[in-house]
Amino acid sequence: MKALVGVSALLLAASVAACGNDDPGPAGSGTAGVDDGAALTLWTRAATESVSKAYAEAYNASHKNKVTVTSYPNEEYPAKLASAAGAKALPDLFGSDVVFAAQYASQGLWADLTERFTASGLKDKVSPGHVTAGTWEGKNYAVPHTVDMSVMLYNKDLYKQAGLDPEKPPTTMKEFADHARAIDKLGGDVNGTYFGGNCGGCVEFTFWPSVWAAGGDVLDAKGQNAKINSKEMSDVFALYRALYDEGVAAPASKDEAGPTWLGALQSGKIGIAPGPSVWLGLIEEKGVKMGVAPITGLSGGASTFIGGDSIGIGATSTKAAQAWDFLKWTMSDEAQVEVIAKNKGVPIRTDLASNKYSSADPRIVTINSLVAKGKTPYAKNFNASFNDPQSPWLQTVRGALFGDAAKALADGNTAITKSLQQS
Structure with missing residues (x-):
C-alpha cells in the first residue's frame, strides 16, 4: 500500500480517457465473455504476482484464451502504468492496490464494466469494499482480484501462560488491552502487544477497523x-498510546x-496484535500457535480493512x-474454491466464506466471513493523503x-482534507 503514484499518471490519463475502448467492435459488444483463443496480457504489482499467476494458470488450462502475467516491483508499478497510459498501450488487464482503484477509474485507465458486471449476477456476491472502490460516477471499472484483511492475531501459548482462555479472544478493545496487559506481566522479553507506530499504512490497516466498529468513519462518502x-x-x-506508555507495547x-x-x-x-490475515x-510456520479474532471497537462490534487488489480491463x-x-x-465458484480457498487464500466471494477447504479450520471461516463486514477507504487522492511517507x-x-x-x-484533519481536495 505504499507505492507512489507519479504526477505523470495524472497528466497522461486524459489522453487515455479520450480513447477508452468501452465498445471495441464486434468482439467487445454485448455482456458475454468470448473464449476464442485470444492472447491476453495482464500486469500486476509484485505483491499480487503469485495469485494472478495462479488464476492465469488455471484459466489457461481450461480455456482457449491464454493469459500472460507480467509483474513489476510495487514501487515501480504506478510509473509503469503511467508510461503505458501515455503511449496508449495499456495491457488488456491490469490490477491495482484497491485503494488506488478510484484514482485509476477517475482517470479513465480502465474500460467501463458496468453492463457486463451487472449481467454476470456476481456484483452482489463479491467483496463490497472492492466494488465501491472500483466505482466512479456510478459506473463500475474494476472487480475484486485479491483480498487481504486486518484481523486480531493472538499467541495461544502466551494466553495459557498468562492464565487467559486461548479459546476466548477479546470481544472489545478494552478487553484487548486487558489481555495485552496480563500477558505483559509474564515479563522477560515478552510484550503484550505490538504496532507499526512509524507506518501510516500499518496504522490505517489495523486502527481504522476499530473506528468503523465503533460507528465512526475516516472519510466522507466521496x-x-x-x-x-x-x-x-x-x-x-x-x-x-496508553499501552505504549505503560510498556505493554514493545518499545x-x-x-x-x-x-x-x-x-x-x-x-x-x-501476546496479541492486529495484523494482516495472511500472516x-x-x-505458524515458525512454530507459534495462533488464534484469530475480528478487530473490534472500544466497546464491541467488529470490522476489518478490506485490502488487496482490484483488476479491470x-x-x-x-x-x-x-x-x-x-x-x-x-x-x-470454481476459481474461488479451487484456486483461492484450496491454497488458503481469502475468497472474494462473500457467499463462499465457508467452503470445503475453509470449513476444516474455523479460524479461516472467521477470516473469510469478515469480507462482508469491512470497509475499503474511497478517495481519488488516497495515496498522497495517507500512504505517501510525506503525507499529512x-x-x-x-x-x-x-x-x-x-x-x-x-x-491532521485540516491538512488531509486539503490534500483530498487537490485536483
Whole structure:
C-alpha cells in the first residue's frame, strides 16, 4: 500500500480517457465473455504476482484464451502504468492496490464494466469494499482480484501462560488491552502487544477497523473530507498510546515502519496484535500457535480493512470481451474454491466464506466471513493523503501516538482534507 503514484499518471490519463475502448467492435459488444483463443496480457504489482499467476494458470488450462502475467516491483508499478497510459498501450488487464482503484477509474485507465458486471449476477456476491472502490460516477471499472484483511492475531501459548482462555479472544478493545496487559506481566522479553507506530499504512490497516466498529468513519462518502478528528479515532489512539506508555507495547513499536512488523509476531514473544490475515500461516510456520479474532471497537462490534487488489480491463485494449471472460471466470465458484480457498487464500466471494477447504479450520471461516463486514477507504487522492511517507497522515499518527494528540488530530484533519481536495 505504499507505492507512489507519479504526477505523470495524472497528466497522461486524459489522453487515455479520450480513447477508452468501452465498445471495441464486434468482439467487445454485448455482456458475454468470448473464449476464442485470444492472447491476453495482464500486469500486476509484485505483491499480487503469485495469485494472478495462479488464476492465469488455471484459466489457461481450461480455456482457449491464454493469459500472460507480467509483474513489476510495487514501487515501480504506478510509473509503469503511467508510461503505458501515455503511449496508449495499456495491457488488456491490469490490477491495482484497491485503494488506488478510484484514482485509476477517475482517470479513465480502465474500460467501463458496468453492463457486463451487472449481467454476470456476481456484483452482489463479491467483496463490497472492492466494488465501491472500483466505482466512479456510478459506473463500475474494476472487480475484486485479491483480498487481504486486518484481523486480531493472538499467541495461544502466551494466553495459557498468562492464565487467559486461548479459546476466548477479546470481544472489545478494552478487553484487548486487558489481555495485552496480563500477558505483559509474564515479563522477560515478552510484550503484550505490538504496532507499526512509524507506518501510516500499518496504522490505517489495523486502527481504522476499530473506528468503523465503533460507528465512526475516516472519510466522507466521496473521499473529499477527512473525519479523523472524532471521538472514535481519538479513543483508538488513546488506547494504543496508553499501552505504549505503560510498556505493554514493545518499545520497537514506536519506530516500526513495516519491514520488521511480521518478524515481531513470528518471534513468539508478542501476546496479541492486529495484523494482516495472511500472516496467520506465516507466523505458524515458525512454530507459534495462533488464534484469530475480528478487530473490534472500544466497546464491541467488529470490522476489518478490506485490502488487496482490484483488476479491470485496460482502456486501450481491443480484446475487452475476451478479457471479461477471464475476469468473470476469476469470480466463479470454481476459481474461488479451487484456486483461492484450496491454497488458503481469502475468497472474494462473500457467499463462499465457508467452503470445503475453509470449513476444516474455523479460524479461516472467521477470516473469510469478515469480507462482508469491512470497509475499503474511497478517495481519488488516497495515496498522497495517507500512504505517501510525506503525507499529512503519517505526521498525524506520530503526533497522536507520541505527541500532542488533540492538536495532531485537529491539524491532521485540516491538512488531509486539503490534500483530498487537490485536483
